[in-house]
Amino acid sequence: MTTKVEVKNLTKIFGKHVAKAQTMLENGHTKQEILVATEATVGVDRANFAVEDGEIFVIMGLSGSGKSTTIRMLNRLIKPTSGSVLIDGEDIATMTKAQLQAVRRQKMSMVFQSFALLPNRTVQQNTEFGLEIQGVSKSERAAKAQKALAMVGLGEYASQYHDQLSGGMQQRVGLARAFANDPEVLLMDEAFSALDPLNRREMQDELLDLQANLHKTIIFISHDLNEALHIGDHILIMKDGEIVQIGTPEEILSNPADDYVERFIEGVDRSQVYTAGNVMVRATTVNVEKAGPRLAARRMRDNEISSLYAIDSERHLLGIIDAKDVRQAIDQHQEDIRPLVKDIVPTTTIDTPLADLMDAVSSTPVPYAVVDERHRLQGIIIRGAVLGALSGNEVNVNV
Amino acid sequence: MFDLPKIPLAHWIDAFVAWISHFEGFFYVITNALGGIINAIQWVFDLLPIPVFILAVIALTWWLTRHERKLGLLVFELLGFLYIWNQGFWRDMTQTLTLVLTASLLAIIIGVPLGLWAAMNRTVARIVKPLMDFMQTMPAFVYLIPAVALFGIGMVPGVVASVIFAMPPTVRMTQLGIQQVSGELIEAADSFGATRWQRLTKVQLPGALSTIMAGINQSMMLALSMVVIASMIGAMGLGTQVYFAVGRNEAGSGFAAGLAIVILAIILDRITQAMNHKQH
Numbered sequence: 001m002t003t004k005v006e007v008k009n010l011t012k013i014f015g016k017h018v019a020k021a022q023t024m025l026e027n028g029h030t031k032q033e034i035l036v037a038t039e040a041t042v043g044v045d046r047a048n049f050a051v052e053d054g055e056i057f058v059i060m061g062l063s064g065s066g067k068s069t070t071i072r073m074l075n076r077l078i079k080p081t082s083g084s085v086l087i088d089g090e091d092i093a094t095m096t097k098a099q100l101q102a103v104r105r106q107k108m109s110m111v112f113q114s115f116a117l118l119p120n121r122t123v124q125q126n127t128e129f130g131l132e133i134q135g136v137s138k139s140e141r142a143a144k145a146q147k148a149l150a151m152v153g154l155g156e157y158a159s160q161y162h163d164q165l166s167g168g169m170q171q172r173v174g175l176a177r178a179f180a181n182d183p184e185v186l187l188m189d190e191a192f193s194a195l196d197p198l199n200r201r202e203m204q205d206e207l208l209d210l211q212a213n214l215h216k217t218i219i220f221i222s223h224d225l226n227e228a229l230h231i232g233d234h235i236l237i238m239k240d241g242e243i244v245q246i247g248t249p250e251e252i253l254s255n256p257a258d259d260y261v262e263r264f265i266e267g268v269d270r271s272q273v274y275t276a277g278n279v280m281v282r283a284t285t286v287n288v289e290k291a292g293p294r295l296a297a298r299r300m301r302d303n304e305i306s307s308l309y310a311i312d313s314e315r316h317l318l319g320i321i322d323a324k325d326v327r328q329a330i331d332q333h334q335e336d337i338r339p340l341v342k343d344i345v346p347t348t349t350i351d352t353p354l355a356d357l358m359d360a361v362s363s364t365p366v367p368y369a370v371v372d373e374r375h376r377l378q379g380i381i382i383r384g385a386v387l388g389a390l391s392g393n394e395v396n397v398n399v
Numbered sequence: 400m401f402d403l404p405k406i407p408l409a410h411w412i413d414a415f416v417a418w419i420s421h422f423e424g425f426f427y428v429i430t431n432a433l434g435g436i437i438n439a440i441q442w443v444f445d446l447l448p449i450p451v452f453i454l455a456v457i458a459l460t461w462w463l464t465r466h467e468r469k470l471g472l473l474v475f476e477l478l479g480f481l482y483i484w485n486q487g488f489w490r491d492m493t494q495t496l497t498l499v500l501t502a503s504l505l506a507i508i509i510g511v512p513l514g515l516w517a518a519m520n521r522t523v524a525r526i527v528k529p530l531m532d533f534m535q536t537m538p539a540f541v542y543l544i545p546a547v548a549l550f551g552i553g554m555v556p557g558v559v560a561s562v563i564f565a566m567p568p569t570v571r572m573t574q575l576g577i578q579q580v581s582g583e584l585i586e587a588a589d590s591f592g593a594t595r596w597q598r599l600t601k602v603q604l605p606g607a608l609s610t611i612m613a614g615i616n617q618s619m620m621l622a623l624s625m626v627v628i629a630s631m632i633g634a635m636g637l638g639t640q641v642y643f644a645v646g647r648n649e650a651g652s653g654f655a656a657g658l659a660i661v662i663l664a665i666i667l668d669r670i671t672q673a674m675n676h677k678q679h
Contacts, residue, residue: 077586104592116587120605130591132601181591 004217005051005074005185010083010093012069015040018081031240043069045241046083051234054215056207058232060222066241067221071187074219075108076100087185105134109178113190115170117162123149123173124158130181141180148180149173151210168199175207179214188220192227200224204231225264229253229273237261249273270390271358277350279389280370280379283309288318288338293329296321296337309369309377310341317369317377319343345369350378354386361386416545426549433555437501444493452493453480456666463673472669479662488637488659495626495636495663498554502561502622507615510566514573514611515599524574531567539564539625543632557625557634565621572614576607612675619671623664637663 013021021040024033031042044066051057061067072078074085076092085092087107092100109130117126124142127149131141149155152172162170171191178186192200208231211218222228228235229249237244237252237260245257253273256262286296286308296308300323310318319341329340347369348357361368361381368381420426444452457476464472483492517524542563546556580603588598604611630638637660644653 072586075590077589101592101594104590106592108590110587110590112583112587114581114583116581116583118584118602118605120608129587129601133588133591133593133597187590 002053003050004053004088005057005219006086007047007049007070007074008084008086010044010047010070010073010085011081012043012066012073012078013040013081014043022081042241044073047238047243049236049243049246051217051219053217055233056211056218056220056231057234057236058220058222058228059236059238060225060228061238062223064240065238067223067238068189069241070238071189071219071221074185074187075104075110077110105130105181107183108185108187109181109183110187110189111171111174111178111191113193115162115167115174115194117170117173117177119161119163121161122158123154123160123162123165126162126173127158127176127180129177134181144180144182145176148176151179152176152206166199167195168203171195171203175210179210184217186216186218188218190221190223193223200227207231225268226272229268237264250278269355271355272353274354274389275350276348276352276354276357276368276370276381277378279354279385280350280381281385283369283377283380285309285311285315285377286321286337287311287313288321288341289313291337292335293326293337293340296326297323297330300326307366309345309380310337311377315376317345317347317371317375320345320366347371347375348381349373354389357381358386416548420548430550430555433501433505433550433558434553436504437497437554437558440497440500441494444497445490449480449484449489453477453484456480456670460666460670460673463670467673467676469669476666479666483659483662486655486659488640488656491635491637491640491656492659492663494554494634495623495638495660498557498561498626498629498634498636499619499622499663499667501554501558502565502625503615503619505558505562506566506569506618506622509562510569510614510618511573511611514570514614515577517570518574518577527570527574531570534563535567539628540631543628547632552633554634556632557629560632561622561625561629564625565618568617568621569611569614572617573607573611576610576614577603579610580606609675612671616668616671616675619667620664623660623667626660 011022011025013025015021015038017038017040021034021038021042024037025042025045029037031045034040034042047066047070049057059067059070069078073080074092076085080093083093087103090099090103092103095103118129121129124145127145128141131144136144146155146158149158152175154169154172154176157165157169162173165173171194174191192203195203204227207218220228220231229252232249234246235249235252236246237257239260245252245261247255250273252261253265253268253270256265284299284303284305286299288310289312300306300308306323308321310321312318321337321340322342325340326337329337345366345368346360346364348360348371350370350372357368361383367383370378370381372378447455453476457473460469460476461473483489513527517527539560542560543556546560550556550559584602584606585598588602593601626634626636626638627641628638630636630642637656640656641653641660644650644656
């Protein structure tokens with residue numbers, strides 16, 4: 001993976017005595033002290049992060065955390081006070097107006113929270129906007145806009161005005177407008193926040209679908225951690241203009257950097273994030289090709305359990321063996337335990353989200369077995385571990 | 400108070416007008432240019448046979464309001480114009496129309512760019528606001544005096560005085576309209592790499608258009624309210640008829656001409672409003 005966007009010491013100070021405020025900031029004064037002394041507000045304080053080519057990078061925080069200012073400095077809608085924004089090595093913060101215009105036209109597009117569609121234009125004309133700005137010929141821009149609209153499923157609506165469309169459809173137009181430019185970097189500013197929850201979820205999934213084919217570098221602002229966890233490859237959490245933590249969704253959940261992040265993740269729907277692989281525990285097994293009933297009985301006794309998962313020498317899952325059947329076999333002097341195996345174990349795969357397993361796990365009498373693509377046993381899911389993960393207590397078991 | 404000498408403000412302004420009158424050449428050019436526009440418009444109106452003119456206005460109104468089906472307005476226009484024709488006010492009406500259209504045109508040409516500038520520059524806005532207040536509240540009669548000194552007698556000083564009085568709504572509404580375009584739309588234009596000119600023509604002006612049109616409509620109505628006053632310095636038209644009626648103490652003919660002004664005002668108002676509603 002190569003770095004597409006790199007942000008170094010990016011700082012934004014709003015107000016009048018910016019230079020003085022900056023010196024104070026560098027000397028380690030707090031934002032409150034700076035505000036009192038200079039009446040300047042520190043919007044973003046020396047942010048450093050790197051976004052990899054083709055990933056979805058979510059910047060999240062509450063309002064006032066500086067996330068909107070940060071994304072606007074990436075395409076210089078807000079001019080940084082200091083620091084640099086490197087896109088493919090070129091510094092956005094210091095380039096000339098003409099260079100900036102070229103980068104905005106060719107490399108980056110933005111999607112806005114309240115859609116920012118032009119009311120006097122049709123869906124098609126709105127989608128063509130970026131191309132029109134670039135001076136692309138009429139026929140070419142019509143073709144590209146049509147393609148972009150088809151991509152977001154709005155091909156039929158080209159001649160409508162956006163006030164005739166629902167919120168979700170309007171934001172699809174916003175997406176199509178951004179995609180029509182074929183940018184390398186897509187900036188999405190709370191793009192789905194204005195939508196109702198059902199629509200939001202649908203748009204998130206659609207974005208992931210599109211991304212699977214397009215592999216754009218997407219920088220996505222959100223205040224919704226569930227959204228961030230759902231779509232983000234990496235998540236950056238901001239508070240009061242500072243970066244609190246950067247990590248993958250699992251890292252954020254399992255190792256919150258501080259109380260702030262912890263409070264943030266308290267309300268998270270973990271079942272969407274955790275997979276069977278995260279909560280499975282070691283299964284107590286018996287290799288039925290080698291072991292006899294006495295070994296099986298001893299293993300049950302040692303582990304204080306009443307059944308064993310039966311596997312072969314290649315660890316393929318065969319089924320389950322009951323304590324009662326094993327005792328009977330011992331009584332009847334039967335050495336082969338293979339006939340005792342009951343193939344009644346429900347199975348699942350490592351990346352199945354817990355959300356999909358919740359009902360099944362709580363209603364099955366035999367714990368689910370997690371198997372790989374060749375049906376080899378990886379572990380089992382016991383109810384207690386699922387509940388533990390969902391409540392956030394035992395999250396670092398398997399991550 | 401009485402011990403203090405009177406501030407010679409009137410004297411200063413007289414001196415200023417006298418000084419500015421030295422730029423005769425400049426005002427001569429403006430007078431001729433405006434005269435040219437006025438004569439051209441009047442020439443077209445004089446050329447058109449009256450029934451053709453009436454039908455043309457009705458056809459225009461029908462086309463502008465074709466989605467709303469305002470039959471009543473079309474009937475009103477027909478009856479109104481027939482009344483003006485019947486009363487022998489036709490030429491006066493076209494002269495008044497010429498005055499109003501020329502004044503409105505100038506109000507747009509000067510007012511829209513001024514409003515744009517004020518919307519984009521705080522200092523300009525701070526200067527323009529009191530200036531507009533002044534222009535609109537100063538009794539319109541006062542403009543007549545320097546207008547005559549600089550532009551002579553006739554339609555041209557009438558137009559100039561009307562423009563000064565009628566322009567403020569266009570400036571204000573243009574400024575307001577541009578400032579009301581949502582910040583996100585501006586950001587969207589910038590984020591796609593628009594130049595300032597592209598941002599203005601593709602986002603700001605279209606977004607402000609209906610507010611600007613409302614301002615132009617107001618300017619036009621104010622210009623129309625100036626016609627009687629303008630007639631005092633020789634601007635011909637329906638205002639002259641009213642002015643004469645006042646001089647002769649004839650209530651009847653005063654009302655007859657005044658009614659013609661009202662009819663013209665309603666027709667102009669409805670047509671400009673229809674233009675505004677028409678967009679999409």
